[in-house]
Amino acid sequence: MSFVVGLTGGIGSGKSAASAWFESQNISVVDADVIAREVVQQGQPALVQIHQAFGDWVLLENGELNRTALREYIFQFPEARKTLESITHPAIRHSIILQLEQTQSAYALLVSPLLFETNQHQLTQRTLLIDATEALQIERASQRDGQNIEQIKKIIRAQLPRVKKQQLADDIVLNDGHLDHLYQHLQQLHASYLVLAKKNQSNED
Numbered sequence: 001m002s003f004v005v006g007l008t009g010g011i012g013s014g015k016s017a018a019s020a021w022f023e024s025q026n027i028s029v030v031d032a033d034v035i036a037r038e039v040v041q042q043g044q045p046a047l048v049q050i051h052q053a054f055g056d057w058v059l060l061e062n063g064e065l066n067r068t069a070l071r072e073y074i075f076q077f078p079e080a081r082k083t084l085e086s087i088t089h090p091a092i093r094h095s096i097i098l099q100l101e102q103t104q105s106a107y108a109l110l111v112s113p114l115l116f117e118t119n120q121h122q123l124t125q126r127t128l129l130i131d132a133t134e135a136l137q138i139e140r141a142s143q144r145d146g147q148n149i150e151q152i153k154k155i156i157r158a159q160l161p162r163v164k165k166q167q168l169a170d171d172i173v174l175n176d177g178h179l180d181h182l183y184q185h186l187q188q189l190h191a192s193y194l195v196l197a198k199k200n201q202s203n204e205d
Contacts, residue, residue: 002028005126006120007130011137014175014177027106027109028105032112032114039092041065046091054073126193127170128169131172132177173185173189
């Protein structure tokens with residue numbers, strides 16, 4: 001497995017813009033959100049387990065997962081969230097490892113909003129937090145997703161507090177909303193990650 005950098009940040013922080021920039025530098029990106037959707041698709045063992053745990057109401061008529069109903073349910077019942085995560089998190093982790101092992105770039109990027117909450121940072125050698133103030137997060141997420149502000153605040157509260165993420169991350173980029181500022185910071189980090197990845201490779205050889 002190549003050198004892995006974990007990229008995280010709260011809703012509306014600018015994670016997607018950052019990961020797209022790394023991708024433009026020919027860095028392989030493994031996206032935990034994409035994998036989270038893949039593991040609950042029809043025919044996947046996790047969907048069968050979710051159906052068994054929660055009942056028929058979690059499925060749409062076509063047999064796919066009713067994401068909206070399930071999301072609302074786990075926000076109301078924290079115990080249900082734990083049940084869901086006990087099914088999905090191991091499946092997501094397994095798929096992340098498989099995908100990271102297949103990456104071919106100088107280093108790989110694992111993008112995950114729950115990098116620290118799910119211990120996915122253990123799969124990385126370095127972690128990068130794309131940071132933003134809560135006011136900016138709410139502003140961006142409401143413009144982008146059309147979600148109401150209360151819903152966005154709930155999502156923020158369900159994630160690890162911003163200060164805690166800052167304490168855990170190796171590198172932090174404060175995204176003030178100007179893409180050129182973001183890219184300048186990422187350029188510097190990219191250069192340092194290339195050096196770290198090379199050192200790591202030398203140690204393994």
